[in-house]
Amino acid sequence: MASISTQQGLAKEIRNAVNLPPIPWTERYFSLLWGVIGVLGCLLLWQIGAATGLLDPLFVSSPVEVMRTALSLIPSKEFGVHFVSTVQCLFLGLLIAVIAGVFFGLPLGWFATLHATFEPVIAAVYGVPYIAFLPVIIMWTGIGVTSRVIIVVWSAVFPLLINAIQGAREVDDNYLRVGRSFSATNLQLFFTIALPSSIPYILAGLRTSIGRAIVGVVVAEFFMSSKGLGYFINLKANSLEMAPAFVAVVVLALFGIALVSLVTYIENRFCKW
Amino acid sequence: MSKKIVTRNVSVIYRGKHDREPVLACNGIDLVVEEGAFVSIVGPSGCGKTTILYAIDGLLSINGGEILVNDKRITGPGIDRALVFQSASLLPWRTVWGNITYGLKLHNGLDQERLAKIQSLIDLVGLRGFEKRYPSELSGGMQQRANLARALAVDPDILLLDEPFASVDAQTREKLQIELTQIWQRTQKTMLFVTHDIAEAVFLSDKVVVFSARPAEVRETINIDIPRPRSLETKLSPVLQGYVKRVWNLIDAPS
Numbered sequence: 076m077a078s079i080s081t082q083q084g085l086a087k088e089i090r091n092a093v094n095l096p097p098i099p100w101t102e103r104y105f106s107l108l109w110g111v112i113g114v115l116g117c118l119l120l121w122q123i124g125a126a127t128g129l130l131d132p133l134f135v136s137s138p139v140e141v142m143r144t145a146l147s148l149i150p151s152k153e154f155g156v157h158f159v160s161t162v163q164c165l166f167l168g169l170l171i172a173v174i175a176g177v178f179f180g181l182p183l184g185w186f187a188t189l190h191a192t193f194e195p196v197i198a199a200v201y202g203v204p205y206i207a208f209l210p211v212i213i214m215w216t217g218i219g220v221t222s223r224v225i226i227v228v229w230s231a232v233f234p235l236l237i238n239a240i241q242g243a244r245e246v247d248d249n250y251l252r253v254g255r256s257f258s259a260t261n262l263q264l265f266f267t268i269a270l271p272s273s274i275p276y277i278l279a280g281l282r283t284s285i286g287r288a289i290v291g292v293v294v295a296e297f298f299m300s301s302k303g304l305g306y307f308i309n310l311k312a313n314s315l316e317m318a319p320a321f322v323a324v325v326v327l328a329l330f331g332i333a334l335v336s337l338v339t340y341i342e343n344r345f346c347k348w
Numbered sequence: 349m350s351k352k353i354v355t356r357n358v359s360v361i362y363r364g365k366h367d368r369e370p371v372l373a374c375n376g377i378d379l380v381v382e383e384g385a386f387v388s389i390v391g392p393s394g395c396g397k398t399t400i401l402y403a404i405d406g407l408l409s410i411n412g413g414e415i416l417v418n419d420k421r422i423t424g425p426g427i428d429r430a431l432v433f434q435s436a437s438l439l440p441w442r443t444v445w446g447n448i449t450y451g452l453k454l455h456n457g458l459d460q461e462r463l464a465k466i467q468s469l470i471d472l473v474g475l476r477g478f479e480k481r482y483p484s485e486l487s488g489g490m491q492q493r494a495n496l497a498r499a500l501a502v503d504p505d506i507l508l509l510d511e512p513f514a515s516v517d518a519q520t521r522e523k524l525q526i527e528l529t530q531i532w533q534r535t536q537k538t539m540l541f542v543t544h545d546i547a548e549a550v551f552l553s554d555k556v557v558v559f560s561a562r563p564a565e566v567r568e569t570i571n572i573d574i575p576r577p578r579s580l581e582t583k584l585s586p587v588l589q590g591y592v593k594r595v596w597n598l599i600d601a602p603s
């Protein structure tokens with residue numbers, strides 16, 4: 076069996092033999108190239124707008140101004156405190172959401188009775204925007220870390236729960252038959268077949284959850300915190316300091332992209348089947 | 349020779365998922381497989397060959413008659429029997445090694461002695477060097493070798509094979525057939541092999557059981573009197589071709 080590396084080697088050899096031109100870099104990095112052009116183009120329009128006075132710099136700042144602010148703001152201790160506070164809340168919430176989503180989701184998908192019983196409840200709760208529960212949560216737990224983490228969990232748990240349920244429900248019959256043929260017990264079928272075959276579903280859910288968790292943490296910090304990037308954005312925007320507010324927004328966006336990339340990496344590395 | 353598998357007047361009603369109409373898949377099947385024998389079941393596709401095989405494995409419950417394995421009535425799957433599935437049955441998240449040892453792990457049977465046997469089993473099926481690969485990294489033929497090794501790993505008395513070579517290419521199939529007869533002779537297992545490939549059935553077997561179209565009934569049982577070991581030449585011999593023709597006529601004949 077030829078391995079992939081030798082297949083690539085072979086392709087190269089063939090190309091050399093028939094003297095094909097190499098693939099130009101504009102073609103190889105096609106989507107990356109145009110993606111960068113798109114982002115830079117938007118920033119350029121923004122800068123031009125602000126410089127010509129078409130957009131009011133008081134409200135929209137400008138890319139150059141945001142960049143300059145970022146260089147001094149991001150290393151500062153004040154910003155660090157906000158960032159760490161947000162990240163702690165985010166990670167704690169996501170961790171609880173993953174554990175809860177998998178712990179409840181897999182059995183809910185595996186046992187038909189549990190699924191039939193709780194499906195309507197989950198659908199109903201999922202349908203209500205969690206923001207609607209904000210005052211209720213504040214009543215329950217006050218304004219503090221607990222209430223913020225609850226919001227993050229609430230916002231992040233559903234994609235995980237629903238995907239774990241889906242994963243446990245759609246286990247391939249062929250695989251279950253293998254387990255049964257080796258006279259596996261129901262518990263063994265669950266742990267050796269349903270659980271591993273659900274992992275791709277759970278990771279896909281986690282990727283959706285990350286984005287929702289970031290929304291959750293920012294919303295929570297708007298309303299019930301004196302720390303965190305959400306609080307910081309609110310504070311700065313209210314005092315018309317747009318540049319620092321935009322810096323925080325960009326940091327949040329980049330952090331989200333990094334987290335999602337990490338999950339994708341884990342997926343490719345450990346679920347290569 | 350003692351009788352390893354006996355089915356008496358076995359009927360299976362197959363119920364598809366949800367509310368599909370139940371179908372009579374097998375109707376009064378009488379089969380006898382002697383210890384150490386290689387027996388094949390052939391029949392038109394969709395006739396219920398796989399159904400009777402699953403029933404003997406204990407995966408399906410029967411609706412009439414009885415199935416005896418080692419003179420005992422079966423009530424469900426057991427590790428005295430192991431099934432080699434058609435295809436796409438290797439667990440994709442386990443490596444070749446993980447798949448082959450799967451049955452043993454379920455029964456806490458991974459002691460030193462068994463582990464050593466697994467290694468020689470991997471050599472026997474020609475998978476040395478592929479232990480750490482995932483099924484998706486293997487060719488169809490390699491996958492079926494792993495599938496075969498997984499069934500052999502629990503050291504069953506009986507191997508039930510469900511068209512194991514149906515989805516591999518013709519050349520690999522010929523090779524695997526010859527290797528399977530060698531493995532059979534070396535391990536002395538009782539083999540019950542289901543296929544729709546008549547030449548394959550005749551080539552491999554001591555006895556070929558011909559099934560009718562659904563609902564499956566036994567049309568005839570033909571003893572294959574061709575000396576062993578059989579080779580590729582055997583496959584082209586007029587004697588074998590004669591048997592193939594006979595089976596073909598039986599399947600083709602109106603019921």
